[in-house]
Amino acid sequence: MTFGHYGRNIYIFPGVHIIRPRFISIGDNVTIGKGTDIYVHPTHSGLKNYMIRISNNVHIGSYNIIGARESIILEDNVLIGPHVMIGDHSHRYENIEIPIKLQESTEGGPVRIERDSWIGANVFILPNVTIGRHSVVGANSVVNRDIPPYSVAVGAPARVIKQYDFGLKQWVKLDE
């Protein structure tokens, strides 16, 4: 098993399943919790770029599922809680003749989680989503739209409820 890039001081807990690790790059000081599954489904096997890019000081909790077909980028100092699913593709269902299980997956789009953010427990992140810098996603939320930097988002689908105000220099609640 060879990773595309493997930094220093990485701890991968026992029971982590990684499929096709040569498309994955991992930075320094990364922890991956137990029971995590990381899938990579490249469009063709001769692909040179990394499909999952995990930067320095990232902590990934236990029992996560990360599935990549396009690209998933976790920037520096990202903290991910337990039971989180990050996927950049999903199932087609339009053809009613074929079972959904056997239909090919959608094209999807890249997922990017920017620096210093924190993802809570049991969160589902849909394709084509960018989570901005230093933002928080609450537990049990479904993220289907981009989340601006310095904000707190909760619920299914996730809505921004708090944002950092640089004029007042504090976190301000947003009303509807």
Place this chain on the structure above:
Amino acid sequence: MIRKKPFWYRLSNVKNRFLFGSYGKDVYIESGVVINRPRFVHVGNHVRIKRNTSINLHPRDKKSKEILLFLGDHVIISEGCFISACNRLVIEENVGVSPNVMIIDNSRVLGNVGLPSKEQDLKIGSVHIGADSWIAYGACILPNVTIGKHCIIGALSVVNKDIPPYSLAVGSPAKVVKRYDFDRGEWVKVSESEISLRGMDKEKGKAH
């Protein structure tokens, strides 16, 4: 770390054939799956159950031979699922169940205030999931629910009512958002289709 069918899975299938109520061909149950009382389970052909799934069966009559949990052909149950069956739980063929999904057919009646909830009576129902459906990540399916054919249940949604066939339901509690329109031959949003149906009725009224 690459997951493949280990060479001894055929042997474990021979062992499982004696343990389960009925057991199909080419079944792959990964390590870490916990099934108590497997003789109340019917497993079809080409079923796959991924690791860390727990399946609990609580039959009322422990000597009976009826099957409580029915898994059809080509069913896939992903990691970390929780299935609890007391009466009848049917998953038809070609159903995909995503990780961390909970499917139960029994819950507690919270009638008596004097007793703690875990000592109260069980309310027993039944669950039926139609063929070709897909249940997305982390959904919860509550007792007395029938999900029709070719349905999609969105991620982290809670299903407490019946879902008609050929529809897409999301949210907690789950509501039908899209439905397949057989006249037009495409998927339409539910509010739109209702409006169009009303419009058609009006036009018919005019014609008459």
